[in-house]
Amino acid sequence: MNKLPLHVRLSYGIGQLSDGIKQSAFTTFLFFYYNQVLGLPGSLAGLAALLALMVDAVTDPMVGQISDRFHSRWGRRHPFMLAGAIPFGVAMVMLFSPPDALGEMGLFCWMLGGAIAVRLMLTLFFVPHLSLGAELAKDYHGRTSLIGYRVFFTYAGILVTSVIGFAVFFPPTAEYSNGMLNRASYPAFGLFCGVLGTLAMLLSVFGTRKSIPYLSKPVNAKSTRTPLLALLDVFITLKQHSFRIMFYSVLIFSTLAGVTQTLLVYVATYVFEFQPEHLAGLASSILVGIVFASWVAQSLSRRFDKKKALAICVIVGGVFAFSPQILYFGGLLPLMDTTTKFLLIFTVNGISQVFFIAYIILLDSMLSDSIDEHELETGKREEGLFFAARSFATKASYGLGSFFAGIGLDVIQFPRSATPETVSQEAVLSLAIFSGPVMLVLFAATVMISNRYPMTAQRHREIIAGIASAKAD
Template identity: 35%
Template sequence: MSTNGAAAPDTSGGLSRSVLGWYSLGASPGGIALTAGTFLVFYYNQVLGIPGATVGFAILAASIFDAVTDPIAGAISDRTRSRFGRRHPYMLACSVPLGIVFYLVWVPPSGLSQDALVAWLVFWLLVQRLLATFYAVPYLALGAELTRDYHERTRLTTVRSYLQNIGRSMAGALLLLYFLRPTEAYPNGQMNPEGYPAFATTFAVVTALVLWLSAWKTRSEADRLAQPTGREPWRSALTAPFRDVRDALRHRPFRALTFCVVLQYTAFGVSDALGLYMASFFWGISTDVFFVWGVGMFTGLYVGFDLWRRIGTRLEKRTIYLIGSVGYLASFITPYVLKVAGWWPDPESPLYLPMYIGITGFLSHLFSAGPGIMTGSMLGDITDLDELETGRRREGVIFGAESLAYKMFVGLGPVLAGLVVDFAEIGESTQPGEAPQSTIVALGLGQGGTSFLLFAVSLIFLRRYDLARDRHQEILRRISG
């Protein structure tokens, strides 16, 4: 074993409910961040008056810098020695600062020029992403360490996904029903500039508290997990992240899944960043109806998490990922195609809203739940393959890929969304219900076309993932033998 390897972890026993619960709770602020990201482009564009493409590129600038930190954070975490293990020191250190920076992103000082607003956004996004990397990468790596069991990993990622989406749905419900509720001055509540700072204050506190609790309540698990067995010379340690990424990319399953997930998360990022635009301009619905759509979406996710977990005991993980991806793509894009073509029911039809909520909300997200819970489980299996071939436990580097995919969600996705907004010629003065037909068509084509292209290419990569259940069992036998 190399000098920067790790002693074998004791993960033979099943996960206790307490550990599973406290660990998974740490994913809920990630759900809050996803909801916040849905509104960020809209807030800086429609409320603060920054062009959509400019906001998108500001977010991308932060994400490009941030993407470089993922393998670095993973490699540093993999090599860390402390009485709290390899992961918890970073999780504990970043939890409270993440809450503070969440607030600062959403509450710029009044009176700033457009250039100063963009600079404020870029700077605090850079800080936020750096802190998020040093929390999220160790956090995700910890999940793979807690158990090696093929099916229990899926159980863990399922519960983690549940808690993440509880955070996401809670944030969305409070935003739409309370912070951005319609008023006499703002019939479209999402245009109310006073609602966003109150939202930021509330969820900054929630984010800091929940992240800290998740890290603190699971710190005792470090005693039974892997620890580095040797020390590297400092010159070698400086180049370690890049060597680790190079070595990991030699694994065919890792390459296939990484490129697939990055492309799909980018598509999700476009969809989320355009969510309010599509609701307001393309579908022509109110904040209250958008909330009902959100209920349909989260119902689909929660039903899907349990459904795909149960099916996962019978089918290969890649098969579930493929079925879920194709089902999501078909159910998400078809309504846009039908509406642009003029084959969707008229807004006055009693079928208009039920079909919109049922297909784009419930059904598409029921399918997306499959890939959602399988990604972390499949990456966990890849860490075992990596250990077999290298003699090292490098969960941090492997799960840096999932963190990178999330950066595409919150980085490149909004850039593409901003380009779609500008392509559709939506400006600060464009009001829902008054947009020309050309704007509506451009939004539909931009949303549907981008999602189709990204998902279609992602499935080409997914076909090359070949780490099936039998092969994983053989890997574990060879490691233990």
């Protein structure tokens, strides 16, 4: 296929709405629900997230390898995408509906089991869907454009889930001035997330179905390697220098982003002293990123090439993202009235989202370029395997991120079921330090790693020419 029709690009992109829904539900709401509302210690909630991530470490490469080699009249990606859709919705509903009588360990097990189920069903869709994008678009810059659709819908899912969650499901009531502490609201929220995520998956499957005849064919169909051994294949992908650099970059970036996102409600509630209605408005700042990120990514990559563009996105995004905490330490933020404070944080968040979303677009485009290099070197087209590794690194944003956030909350002895009035100033200050300057320094470390990425536009043109020549022979 040459230029993809608009409806195919939209259908492909909308599938990632489900991942955005999961990201927002897990990092913004789930941890707070089990920790602050149900009373599960932060370290146990973080441990549940980490153990669920370890399951992903096995299932992601398994699904990637199986889909790379799968034969069916629906191709090698679509059957798995379809299989994960409805169970994803069911698992999401169950995760946010634990029985009332569960004790501490019961809550831990329910959170762990539910998180594993949601992750597993999303893996069935997510890994083949990522691979599908690399098959649909082959051009160096056209690939960045298609990935822009996918990232757009990912963040649209985050936006919809966050805004509707705060505004519709968690409004203040006579009993709960902070609606986030109302336990009765969470099952309906889980149902909303499950239904919307399932619909997005199904629309993507059936909307891209006519592209199946034009996609790459299964590789190494007679391989005797078992799916479990595919876990070892992930380490084989890390032998490729360009992919290894990107893998470690996204692993660190996603983990730090996960810590930040997990602490979002805590920081907004206890440091900025916002109510849920303010959080809904604050979440909508992501619209700025959704609108401008794809243009920023393409403009920067054409002017500076992708590696330099990536560094610019991390640095600029990080400075804006953590500037409110820096103003807090300087004593300026507490002096502002609520409206001024909200407008300031909304603005800097919107700008930071532009560059962070552009970062994801560029990174996925660079990963796809690395897959082309792998095909030239080995003769195998194994998007599933490479994007399984990428999927695992991205999902670390919840697993490792929530784990470290949970430990951090316990270390600073942050109280559970707390209102802003009952939290000590020392605890609020510790939370601001952990979520601000510490994270900014660690974000900058990703720049040092990604600067070692060797691929250029010229090198990619040579790779594509080499692949075409090999196929002609």
